[in-house]
Amino acid sequence: MDPEKTELVFQSYGRCCQREAFFVDFYDRFMGSSEVIREQFVKTDMAAQRHLLRNGIMQLILYARGMPDRKLRDLGKSHSRHGYDIHPEWYGLWLDALVATVAQHDPEASPALEQAWREVLTPGINLIRDAY
Known part of the structure; x- marks a missing residue:
């Protein structure tokens, strides 16, 4: 993985984490993408879920930066x-x-930063998804 891109995403994520609304807006958008997905969260403690998301995104970034895949493999099993x-x-x-x-x-x-997010997170997402 390109270290410059992972650093850009890491810094971007830091800026996003400064705004609690980031996580609320993410779930509003994600749950709005599909009725089936919205139903998955009906009985979910969303404050706790946002905390899990915060950590999960960081794990994806850390994996792209070379950290071992153990936590992502655990996420794959749970998901x-x-x-x-x-x-x-x-x-x-x-x-x-x-x-x-x-x-x-x-x-x-920027469009370049958005593309960097996709490139940096995709390997970790694939690891989680492939555990299905």
Whole structure:
């Protein structure tokens, strides 16, 4: 993975994390992408879920920066058909919602940065998705 791109995404994520609305807006956008996805979160403690998201995104970035894949493999198991049953096709919607939310909240957002987010997170997302 290109270290410059991972650093750009890491810095961008830091800017986004300064705004609590980032996580709220992400879930509004993600759940708005599909009725089925919205139903997945009906009984979810969203404050706790936003905390998990915050950590999960960081794990994806750290994986791209060379950290071991253990935590992402654990996420893959928990999100598989034997866990939360997160369907593989939902990950594209998740990434689209995330990139759109970054564009909304990062004052330094640009098309190149949005592409960097996609490139940096995709290997980790694929690792999680492939555990389905």
